[in-house]
Amino acid sequence: MKNDFLKKVQGHLIVSCQALAGEPLHSSFIMSRMARAAKQAGSVAIRCNSIVDIQAIQDETHLPIIGLNKVDYDDSPVYITPTMKEMRAVASTGAEVVACDVTGQKRPHDEKLADIVDQMRQEFPDTLLMADTATIENVQEAEQLGFDVIGTTMHGYTPDTDGMNVADNDFQYLKEVLAATSKPVIAEGKVDTPEKASRCIELGCHAVVVGGAITRPLEIAGKFIKAVNNTVKA
Numbered sequence: 364m365k366n367d368f369l370k371k372v373q374g375h376l377i378v379s380c381q382a383l384a385g386e387p388l389h390s391s392f393i394m395s396r397m398a399r400a401a402k403q404a405g406s407v408a409i410r411c412n413s414i415v416d417i418q419a420i421q422d423e424t425h426l427p428i429i430g431l432n433k434v435d436y437d438d439s440p441v442y443i444t445p446t447m448k449e450m451r452a453v454a455s456t457g458a459e460v461v462a463c464d465v466t467g468q469k470r471p472h473d474e475k476l477a478d479i480v481d482q483m484r485q486e487f488p489d490t491l492l493m494a495d496t497a498t499i500e501n502v503q504e505a506e507q508l509g510f511d512v513i514g515t516t517m518h519g520y521t522p523d524t525d526g527m528n529v530a531d532n533d534f535q536y537l538k539e540v541l542a543a544t545s546k547p548v549i550a551e552g553k554v555d556t557p558e559k560a561s562r563c564i565e566l567g568c569h570a571v572v573v574g575g576a577i578t579r580p581l582e583i584a585g586k587f588i589k590a591v592n593n594t595v596k597a
């Protein structure tokens with residue numbers, strides 16, 4: 364039986380707490396405190412990257428987790444939980460959901476997504492699988508492969524969708540995703556204001572993930588600095 368993550372997050376905000384190596388807040392301790400702040404504010408779940416961050420955030424918050432493991436391989440552009448090895452490691456933390464790339468691009472070692480899904484179902488039958496998609500074709504593939512939840516995470520981050528934004532034209536792309544699938548949709552990627560997050564729920568998303576606009580101070584401060592520096596004094 365699958366876990367009750369979907370019931371817990373329905374209609375709610377999920378905060379993504381991530382800082383890669385090279386980012387100012389790269390630290391499992393700091394991410395666990397970010398997650399504590401998110402929980403205090405009312406976040407019902409946390410999305411996070413890497414085994415150590417997942418464990419630190421579980422210990423700190425006891426909230427349901429969408430876990431992923433970003434790893435770069437030389438032979439593939441896919442980096443969000445790209446192979447069975449990372450899928451297994453994330454699921455082994457007890458994360459309720461494992462998220463992985465579903466962009467139709469070649470995976471490392473030519474692993475096939477269908478094989479990964481089959482293997483995950485055998486080894487972790489109560490773990491949900493979230494598809495981080497970029498296009499409607501990806502959404503259809505995810506549904507066909509039996510993913511439990513569809514994310515818009517990669518829209519704007521693949522060669523086909525470079526520069527696109529899920530919020531453009533009052534979330535036109537998100538509306539198309541919702542029309543293309545009967546699976547629960549989690550809006551994710553560049554949702555950077557409370558109004559946009561609210562609109563995702565209004566349009567019919569199951570939940571919405573917000574990351575950088577809450578947990579990446581470099582990004583947040585940069586917006587303020589740019590606005591102030593571009594201001595001409597009256």
Ligand SMILES: CC(=O)N[C@H](C=O)[C@@H](O)[C@H](O)[C@H](O)COP(=O)(O)O
Pocket residue numbers: 379381431516517520551552553554572573574575576
């Ligand atoms: C494309 C990619 O690698 N996205 C990652 C996926 O987990 C994260 O870096 C994002 O922060 C996350 O998707 C939330 O999005 P935003 O930070 O824009 O609210």
